[in-house]
Amino acid sequence: MPTRTSAAKSMPRSAVPKGQAALNEAWRVMHFALRAVIAGPDRILATRGLTRMHHRILFFVAHTPGMSVGELQATLDVTKQALNAPLRQLQTQSLIELAKADHDARVREIRLTESGAALEAQLTGEQQRLFADAFAKAGAQAHEGWRTVMLELAKHAGMK
Amino acid sequence: MPTRTSAAKSMPRSAVPKGQAALNEAWRVMHFALRAVIAGPDRILATRGLTRMHHRILFFVAHTPGMSVGELQATLDVTKQALNAPLRQLQTQSLIELAKADHDARVREIRLTESGAALEAQLTGEQQRLFADAFAKAGAQAHEGWRTVMLELAKHAGMK
DNA sequence: AATAATAGGTCAATGTGCTTGACCTATTAT
DNA sequence: ATAATAGGTCAAGCACATTGACCTATTATT
Numbered sequence: 001m002p003t004r005t006s007a008a009k010s011m012p013r014s015a016v017p018k019g020q021a022a023l024n025e026a027w028r029v030m031h032f033a034l035r036a037v038i039a040g041p042d043r044i045l046a047t048r049g050l051t052r053m054h055h056r057i058l059f060f061v062a063h064t065p066g067m068s069v070g071e072l073q074a075t076l077d078v079t080k081q082a083l084n085a086p087l088r089q090l091q092t093q094s095l096i097e098l099a100k101a102d103h104d105a106r107v108r109e110i111r112l113t114e115s116g117a118a119l120e121a122q123l124t125g126e127q128q129r130l131f132a133d134a135f136a137k138a139g140a141q142a143h144e145g146w147r148t149v150m151l152e153l154a155k156h157a158g159m160k
Numbered sequence: 161m162p163t164r165t166s167a168a169k170s171m172p173r174s175a176v177p178k179g180q181a182a183l184n185e186a187w188r189v190m191h192f193a194l195r196a197v198i199a200g201p202d203r204i205l206a207t208r209g210l211t212r213m214h215h216r217i218l219f220f221v222a223h224t225p226g227m228s229v230g231e232l233q234a235t236l237d238v239t240k241q242a243l244n245a246p247l248r249q250l251q252t253q254s255l256i257e258l259a260k261a262d263h264d265a266r267v268r269e270i271r272l273t274e275s276g277a278a279l280e281a282q283l284t285g286e287q288q289r290l291f292a293d294a295f296a297k298a299g300a301q302a303h304e305g306w307r308t309v310m311l312e313l314a315k316h317a318g319m320k
Numbered sequence: 321a322a323t324a325a326t327a328g329g330t331c332a333a334t335g336t337g338c339t340t341g342a343c344c345t346a347t348t349a350t
Numbered sequence: 351a352t353a354a355t356a357g358g359t360c361a362a363g364c365a366c367a368t369t370g371a372c373c374t375a376t377t378a379t380t
Contacts (some may be wrong), residue, residue: 146306
């Protein structure tokens with residue numbers, strides 16, 4: 001049964017909570033940080049009648065252009081029925097395009113259109129700007145600490 | 161900025177991404193970290209047929225014993241109808257108790273039962289253990305960096 | 321060529337969890 | 351007496367995901 005955080009000996013004198021208080025704070029802070037990162041994109045999405053599912057599609061297709069519908073489905077871990085509607089809506093709005101693969105005419109390769117790429121960049125950019133600002137203001141050292149802690153946490157979730 | 165930068169602990173670390181790559185990684189890592197923190201409680205909740213909503217109720221009632229139904233509703237930002245079902249289920253499982261307030265017999269004050277408090281502690285403890293481990297393994301300095309960055313992010317979400 | 325398997329699309333029924341809206345009881349305030 | 355408040359409940363509806371069945375094209379198998 002590990003173990004609360006060790007009592008700090010040479011302490012930082014900013015109001016860094018200790019022990020139990022630090023752990024209580026951590027979860028709260030993470031919530032608000034998460035909300036901050038999500039808020040911007042959600043607002044933009046909403047004006048187009050899109051949801052977080054559409055965002056996820058755009059995100060993965062942006063990072064793996066030409067991925068098939070089946071691959072996307074497996075990646076997002078949803079049924080094809082659940083994927084179908086948002087996929088069609090993105091097509092209707094000309095944000096993505098489906099084209100038959102030439103190596104196998106059954107599979108549809110998904111790619112972002114120009115405006116789809118623009119939207120994705122806008123959404124991603126909104127988030128990255130927040131991170132960039134936070135990292136810049138906090139300093140390189142803090143950035144590294146942030147990453148170290150996050151990777152420790154992520155370990156438990158089989159990050160791949 | 162509270163830059164606690166004694167360079168002592170900081171060493172040539174494993175591939176710390178730079179620039180754009182760092183920002184791409186940040187969001188991914190945060191996702192996995194979040195999943196890790198949520199996974200444990202969700203598993204425990206599921207065995208009792210409870211959901212995240214029940215968890216939220218337990219959490220807030222634990223931190224503000226005797227809060228009214230209306231206060232809880234406002235805190236969680238849901239309708240009373242949405243609150244009603246999980247509230248009754250928690251009562252049925254003897255995890256919470258509702259009692260008339262003596263200053264005003266219309267309001268019901270919500271409190272955790274002993275087993276409710278135990279469950280809440282178990283859920284919270286599961287999460288805190290993860291944070292504690294991560295902070296311990298990453299070191300005090302990383303902890304502070306983590307917190308600095310998170311607070312920077314959270315600023316944008318009006319953390320209160 | 322015939323058949324089976326695969327990638328994808330679609331229709332339908334269902335479920336969950338939330339919403340709005342109306343209406344109800346107790347209790348307190350005017 | 352009457353109105354306002356805290357809470358509970360019934361009903362309808364919406365959003366979104368699910369499972370299941372069935373359909374077309376296309377490729378692989380024999």
